[in-house]
Amino acid sequence: MFIGDCETLANGLYLSVDWISFTIKESMSYLDVVSYFGLRMEDFQTGLNGRYGYKSRIQHSIVPIHILYDGNDDMGVHVDISGSAVGYFLNAYKEKKTCEMTPFGELSYSVESFDSTVLTDLLKDIMDKGQLTRLDLAVDDLGCRYYSLDELTDIFNSGLYVSKFKKWKLNIEKCNGETTGHTIYLGSRTSEIMFRIYDKKLEQNSKSDCDTIDNPWVRWEIELHKDRACAVALYLISGNNLSNAVIGILANYLRLIERDNERNSRCSTSDKWNDFICGISKISLYQRSPEKTLEEKKEWLIKQVAPTISAIYRIDGDLSFIYDLIENGSSRISAELRHLIQNALEGVSYDVESCI
Structure with missing residues (x-):
């Protein structure tokens, strides 16, 4: 061998x-x-x-x-x-x-x-x-x-x-x-x-x-x-x-x-x-980073952001800050996020139809 x-x-x-x-x-x-x-x-x-x-x-x-x-x-x-x-x-x-x-x-x-x-x-x-x-x-x-x-x-x-x-x-x-x-x-x-x-x-x-x-x-x-x-x-x-x-x-x-x-x-x-x-062609080792999924972004929020939000809730005593975050962020959703949302919605639609 x-x-x-x-x-x-x-x-x-x-x-x-x-x-x-x-x-x-x-x-x-x-x-x-x-x-x-x-x-x-x-x-x-x-x-x-x-x-x-x-x-x-x-x-x-x-x-x-x-x-x-x-x-x-x-x-x-x-x-x-x-x-x-x-x-x-x-x-x-x-x-x-x-x-x-x-x-x-x-x-x-x-x-x-x-x-x-x-x-x-x-x-x-x-x-x-x-x-x-x-x-x-x-x-x-x-x-x-x-x-x-x-x-x-x-x-x-x-x-x-x-x-x-x-x-x-x-x-x-x-x-x-x-x-x-x-x-x-x-x-x-x-x-x-x-x-x-x-x-x-x-x-x-x-x-x-x-x-x-x-x-x-x-x-x-x-x-x-x-x-x-x-x-x-x-x-x-x-x-x-x-x-x-x-x-x-x-x-x-x-x-x-x-x-x-x-x-x-x-x-x-x-x-x-x-x-x-010696006539050998070049090769590239570059590997494109995989596209982040919504699940990975959720995991990041849980690990990195959740403690801060929890602390703010304890101070404010209500969810108004969370609602403000959602409203403020809705106008700044990037093309990448829209793509992930579309893929997720299409996946949900497909799963529902297959169950029927």
């Missing part, structure tokens, strides 16, 4: 899933979560301090997997899987779902469709049982075939780009006079999507426990949270390739250009950027 967490493009770029975070909302203990996803409790360090509002945490002894628990009743169990742990976690999940089911005693892995991968099965399982909270996608330019960090810094300083992000930020880290980190950020850490482009060679060589890397290495990371992470998960679950997701998002949010027009939006795309995205 294809794992599905990495892929190499025809242009040499290596794509991978670099982070998965999720919360299981079902009535499962942290022990249940460990077992369900094919992990072993004996591989975890216990008794660690929690984070994100959880009181307790366990950490895998070999790879960066953290499981947080003992929060409020509605917080469930939270799992963070980063870096090399993603492949480890997916293989453990695959082995958990693999069993002897064939007449010849061979191992079998059940799938819902031939387009499924272990990654898409895991994402579907997560979304069925809880909530996906973070998904990071990475593009590794091994050997720096396309853009160095210095070249990208010049491009952004010169404004030779078009982006949906309003700002970019450069961060250079030094230690004892030597550069140990070079990172470009696009977007905000508080938003649901952010790009991070950094010198992976510098980052790895700054770690004392890593072997020294000689070859240039630039990594592009897409950090997705909440609705954006879920949108990508659904895109993959529906049978789309990882390459279409990763490069499609990059192409949608960023375009490097040639200065052949006064307006950036009308400038032609750089030939090198066209080679970089």
